[in-house]
Amino acid sequence: MDVLVCIKRVPAPGGKVLLSADGTSIDTRHLGFTIGPHEECAVEEAVRIVAEHGGSTTVLTAGPPEADEQLRYALSMGADHGVLVETGTRELDPQATATALTEAIRLLESESKPFDLVLFGNETADAGHYQVGVRVSRALGLPIVGGIKGIEIGTGRVSLQRDVADGVEVYDAPLPAAAAVKEGLNLPRYPSIKGRLRAKKSPVRTIRPEPSPGGLRTVRLRRPPEKEHETVVLGYGAEAAGAVVDVLAEKGLV
Amino acid sequence: MLLVIVEEDAGGVSAASLEAVTCARHLAEGAGLDLHAAAFGAHGDLAAGLSKYGVSTLHLVTSESTREYSPELWGTALAELVEHTGATGVLAASTDRGTEILANAAASTEQPFASNCVAIEPGDPWTLTRQRGGGILLEDAELSGRVKLASLVAGSVEISEATATHEVDVLEFAPTPQATMPHSAIVDRTSRGSGVSLASARVVVSGGRGVGSAEGFAPLEELAELLGGAVGCSRVATNNGWRSHSDQVGLTGTKIGAELYIACGISGATQHWVGCMGAKTILAINTDPEAPLVARADYAVIGDVQEVLGAVLERLRARRAAA
Numbered sequence: 001m002d003v004l005v006c007i008k009r010v011p012a013p014g015g016k017v018l019l020s021a022d023g024t025s026i027d028t029r030h031l032g033f034t035i036g037p038h039e040e041c042a043v044e045e046a047v048r049i050v051a052e053h054g055g056s057t058t059v060l061t062a063g064p065p066e067a068d069e070q071l072r073y074a075l076s077m078g079a080d081h082g083v084l085v086e087t088g089t090r091e092l093d094p095q096a097t098a099t100a101l102t103e104a105i106r107l108l109e110s111e112s113k114p115f116d117l118v119l120f121g122n123e124t125a126d127a128g129h130y131q132v133g134v135r136v137s138r139a140l141g142l143p144i145v146g147g148i149k150g151i152e153i154g155t156g157r158v159s160l161q162r163d164v165a166d167g168v169e170v171y172d173a174p175l176p177a178a179a180a181v182k183e184g185l186n187l188p189r190y191p192s193i194k195g196r197l198r199a200k201k202s203p204v205r206t207i208r209p210e211p212s213p214g215g216l217r218t219v220r221l222r223r224p225p226e227k228e229h230e231t232v233v234l235g236y237g238a239e240a241a242g243a244v245v246d247v248l249a250e251k252g253l254v
Numbered sequence: 255m256l257l258v259i260v261e262e263d264a265g266g267v268s269a270a271s272l273e274a275v276t277c278a279r280h281l282a283e284g285a286g287l288d289l290h291a292a293a294f295g296a297h298g299d300l301a302a303g304l305s306k307y308g309v310s311t312l313h314l315v316t317s318e319s320t321r322e323y324s325p326e327l328w329g330t331a332l333a334e335l336v337e338h339t340g341a342t343g344v345l346a347a348s349t350d351r352g353t354e355i356l357a358n359a360a361a362s363t364e365q366p367f368a369s370n371c372v373a374i375e376p377g378d379p380w381t382l383t384r385q386r387g388g389g390i391l392l393e394d395a396e397l398s399g400r401v402k403l404a405s406l407v408a409g410s411v412e413i414s415e416a417t418a419t420h421e422v423d424v425l426e427f428a429p430t431p432q433a434t435m436p437h438s439a440i441v442d443r444t445s446r447g448s449g450v451s452l453a454s455a456r457v458v459v460s461g462g463r464g465v466g467s468a469e470g471f472a473p474l475e476e477l478a479e480l481l482g483g484a485v486g487c488s489r490v491a492t493n494n495g496w497r498s499h500s501d502q503v504g505l506t507g508t509k510i511g512a513e514l515y516i517a518c519g520i521s522g523a524t525q526h527w528v529g530c531m532g533a534k535t536i537l538a539i540n541t542d543p544e545a546p547l548v549a550r551a552d553y554a555v556i557g558d559v560q561e562v563l564g565a566v567l568e569r570l571r572a573r574r575a576a577a
């Protein structure tokens with residue numbers, strides 16, 4: 001099984017998000033970056049599948065040169081190859097991202113052989129367009145299901161499971177196939193020291209496609225309006241218990 | 255013509271779909287266009303439910319290959335319906351399926367798709383506002399294309415009826431069978447048991463790093479039980495293996511809509527906040543009076559989780575015994 005995972009470098013803000021002066025991006029000067037949680041699970045799943053079925057894991061990201069950091073994190077988790085699709089520091093629209101990824105995957109496949117399974121995060125943690133995985137998969141002629149929290153590899157087929165409002169749905173698809181996965185698929189490992197050392201030394205390949213823009217153009221970002229309010233402090237420590245019970249009683253809960 | 259995908263709920267059109275219909279009518283009126291609806295595998299009488307909302311035609315997608323849900327086949331069928339009817343815009347509610355079908359149709363037609371919109375205004379391009387990061391930020395954007403596709407977040411538009419009621423023409427649409435296209439198929443569906451679900455629980459008692467351990471959740475479980483609620487947690491609790499991911503509240507977990515959210519030892523990072531901001535009342539228990547969630551909560555207790563919950567449970571038990 002040769003598995004490809006597409007990941008994105010995303011900022012990890014804390015209690016508040018600051019915006020850049022022109023309002024078109026997040027002010028990331030004081031922020032750390034991470035792989036999106038959905039995609040981290042995708043990397044973990046790929047590494048587990050390859051450990052069980054053999055083959056290799058390739059991790060691909062479209063983004064700025066700094067996304068090398070996230071590729072190396074994935075390598076330290078056990079992925080075999082890292083590919084950076086360098087698309088500059090400005091965020092691309094989802095059609096352009098999909099085109100860049102599709103071109104890169106076609107190039108990789110033309111040099112060796114098609115991937116058996118392609119994994120995406122269900123949506124990126126920052127832009128959250130909910131479509132890049134679908135666009136890439138459809139361009140490559142792969143079946144794809146989203147929201148996946150369970151993957152079982154069969155003979156020439158894959159079984160994919162997802163949660164829905166009132167239960168669980170199971171899908172079957174022929175391989176090669178794609179899936180857009182969600183956090184909860186597994187509990188990703190912390191990279192070992194050996195893994196980190198290996199990742200540091202691994203070569204990362206760079207591809208530079210030039211996709212044309214799609215039809216969604218960001219004008220500006222803003223923080224949603226917050227309702228003005230005062231927090232009522234009920235008290236300190238165990239002494240506040242009476243006031244807490246009063247609130248519960250007021251709400252008819254006790 | 256604009257097309258709106260409608261989903262069924264209890265034999266009628268779902269509330270989220272009626273929001274999409276209302277928004278689509280606003281766009282259609284603004285551009286002097288007709289408004290059509292489309293439904294997959296519908297069983298109820300959707301036409302009757304749409305007559306008051308300005309929809310002139312309902313397309314029922316009916317074929318053997320689209321009888322059961324398949325994201326690729328439904329998306330391709332929608333793309334074909336769009337070409338067949340000459341629709342210049344397609345809207346749907348941002349449900350799992352609505353989003354997935356639009357993404358597939360957008361991929362098939364190579365047209366742009368704006369997901370999770372909260373407002374869309376007519377014109378060319380459409381000017382819209384969409385949620386990023388589950389609502390951490392709003393994005394004002396322009397959408398231009400031969401066919402524009404957009405999904406609408408539930409609760410962002412007030413459902414309204416059209417000025418006149420119309421009889422809705424119902425047309426059956428049989429998409430071309432896709433014999434060679436590789437696609438997925440749904441093979442099994444299981445319903446959840448009756449227990450309280452996190453997303454719909456009236457009360458959620460949630461814990462984060464400040465709870466300290468898996469065992470530290472025992473008082474949270476007891477309180478949730480007493481209040482008829484569910485237990486939630488932060489991503490730190492999930493990543494530490496204290497709770498299963500199905501309990502996680504937030505951007506990459508579950509969005510809750512509880513009457514009361516009790517956040518114990520949770521700082522209130524933006525990614526957590528977007529999961530609990532839909533709660534009507536928030537009570538934060540935290541040692542740090544400066545924690546972001548304390549600032550955003552309606553009520554706060556400053557103190558140690560175990561100490562505060564221990565005292566609260568003692569009182570509740572005593573109340574029970576006295577009753």
Ligand SMILES: Cc1cc2nc3c(=O)[nH]c(=O)nc-3n(C[C@H](O)[C@H](O)[C@H](O)COP(=O)(O)OP(=O)(O)OC[C@H]3O[C@@H](n4cnc5c(N)ncnc54)[C@H](O)[C@@H]3O)c2cc1C
Pocket residue numbers: 010011012013014034036037125461462463464465487488489490491502503504505506507508518519520521522523524525526529539540541542545557558559560
């Ligand atoms: C892309 C992305 C997606 C994410 N998605 C999610 C998500 O879906 N859900 C989520 O929760 N997080 C998510 N996170 C993580 C998020 O950024 C925070 O790291 C996380 O929510 C913090 O969890 P916490 O509040 O439990 O821990 P901390 O931030 O460490 O806060 C612990 C709090 O407990 C208080 N405390 C400590 N000891 C005690 C005590 N004894 N009694 C009372 N209070 C105490 C502290 O004062 C502090 O406020 C995501 C992050 C990223 C980057």
